[in-house]
Amino acid sequence: MPKGNRQRLCLLGAMSALIVGALSGPAAAQGTLRIAMTASDVPTTTGVPNNGFEGVRFLGYTAFDSLVLWDLTHADKVADIKPGLAESWSQNPSDPLKWTFKLRQGVKFHDGTPFNADAVVWNFDRSFNKDAKQFDPQGSAINRGRPTYIADKGYKKIDDYTVEFTTSRPISYFPYVLTTIFFVSPAAFEKAGSWTEFAKAPVGTGPFKLENFKPRVSVDLVKNADYWDKGRVPKVDKVVLFPMPEANTRLAALRSGQVDWIEVPPPDAIDSLKKAGFNIVSNSYPHVWPWVLNLAKPDSPFKDVRVRQALNYCVDRAGLVSLLSGMAEPSVGFFKKSDPLFGKPKNDYTFNPAKAKELLTAAGFSQTKPVKAKIMISTSGSGQMLPLPMNEFMQQGMKQCWFDISFEVVEWGAMLVAFRNEPTASQSLGADGMNISLVSSDVSMVVRWFYGQNITPKGSNWGHWVNPEFDGLLAKLEAAKGADDFKTSLTHMHEMLVDEAPWLWIVHDLNPRAMTKKVQGFVSAQSWFQDLTRVSLQ
């Protein structure tokens, strides 16, 4: 090779090396965990996160605490509640409407001001007292929109570390509904002057402090070394949260080393991620992906329980699980089959077209007179998994059991609007059912979705399934004195949910996350929420 050419080649090589060196991404600082969320925006930082339960997962339990927390330390059982900013609580035996909460002493907000009963009342006024100067319309709507409206009847300070709540009816599971109300520093709000300003430098009591909030870009959670629960002082120095709604973008960010952890990798990427050395973490959690059946529409075929049961016998759940690369588990009830509350229902739903046809024959249908139904499905949405291919897969399978299913495809917002209105209202577009994924974490959710008095538009029982026997059991449960009474009633109620089939039970999501091998110590709790304090980086 002539000398000149060789020199040029060497120069070219050196330049390429320089470019490659200069362009390779900056290494993450030691102790910084970078997470890509599925949210389109950084959830609100003011202690009332928007963006659904993902918002609560990342901008709720990280920087703030609630009176009652979730115990997220176990992967092998459904998460239950534990004391948080309240050390203990009790229902008044002579007046079951009243609940007394003893607050944890010595807890300080990140700004050094004390957490006490005044702070609790101040924070409740934020959501429940329209005349308070800290009243926050958006925050109030979110807080009161969850079943915490049960606390509307009153809350008051008894002494510096005792607070009393009065509910509108006796509710044995009241502590569960307090898990999503977080507490912020009243002094910090006074200093900020408005919730808009407070959002820029929020102050809570949580294991992390919120810093560097950049809307739509990122937010930092910085370790709070003085956290009151010494067992939950974060192991990493900092967590950076990025909103990244597009699944392929999250995947590319993980594979190119820009983040250490992504929420919900696309199912078809699971195998290649595993091969490339990433960890896929998944676990059961209280999520259900059903069709909520419309029983209020005059010509709905699902008014007949036999048709609802036949539908449940006509889903190839194993096929769906395989379609999702194993990132789901079959659902044959509201609770999982392994849950003691599942009970012993008469129907054990498997893929059994013969049984489905037998039920449909009894209900007056046949091959030449199939069940025609239209289901509202969304293109995407919170917890919706892969609505289009999953529903199309089911639609194909259902043909063999005389179900002729069509779809009304809407965007997520339109589905939420329909779900809030009467099932016969124009917003529901004449659908006989709706494929909307919902939370099944505890008994308060059973009340939300199935209680006869909670039919829309008053509550969230969109399908208008009303069963007096079920409601009677619920009244017994709400007034239950002991844990055994409570469990017996709830188990019986669940058996009814399976046999009466107000919903088509399809799958439970397995909540997949993909992370690099550097991420250690993460316990995938059976919950919508997770504990980031135990995670470390190697």
Place this chain on the structure above:
Amino acid sequence: MWAFALRRLLHTIPILFGVSLIVFLLVQLMPGDAADILIPPEAPPDVRAALRAAFGLDQPVYVQYALWLRRLMVGDLGVSIFTNQPVASELFSALGNTLLLALPAALLGFSLGVALGMLAAFNRGRWPDRLFSAIAIAGVSLPHYWVGIVLVAVFAVILNWLPAQGMGAGGVPTSWAQIQHLILPVATLSLIPMGVVSRLVRANVLETLSQEFVATLHAKGLRPARVLLHVTRNAAPAALALMGLQLGYLIGGSILVETVFNWPGSGGLMNLAIFRRDVPVLSATILVLAAIFVMINLLVDILQAVIDPRIRR
């Protein structure tokens, strides 16, 4: 000249007014409002009603529009119903992020487009013409979100040279680390302007070259460079008009490219506002983008008039 500019400027007022009215009415066609999207599915009706009242969503549309216009007159763009942040700060930060992509993409796309178009025209029928025309057609025809994904797969995932997404520290880039974040989205975004400008320049230059005055210039003995100058000047007005439109589109933000690269620009903001029914954000964003679009076209008109005296008449 000034009268021409002033007349065009005055024309923009009814245009913007019309745009704002259409946006306000279109939003009403969507099912539900911001309150429906913000509150949890199980929220009771009184909670929804209280939130709607707090943001005036319970008022008739014409009242909401009138109130919005009144605030706009004093420069108040309102507050986002969803995030409680001032719309102005959300919008201008998104717009700034989009400009970071749009301006380099326009510069790259337009200069490549003009260069390829001219080279193709001056080599008509020969291989450079075929090659550059093929590049231009590919630029227009390939879906740019697909090109974006391919670029990410190659340069971020496989080669690991460039970041896959995001804008890093943000702001006007002052370091390599920040410039890296611009390279793939700018390259992706510049494809369409490059393609359309190149096609138009080629066609215009060819048309001009076929005119008699060019033969006259050659006959007068002008140097080829001088002839090129005359040809360019004659072909420029149409290309400028097209560039104005393209720059407007780029500043409007590409929802697709911003989604692929997770870039927090104005296209994404508008998309989010639509899904959230966040009327204050949506109205302000569309109005400001429309104003920018109209202004760019006004500037182009003036530039055209400067270059071509026939337009002024």
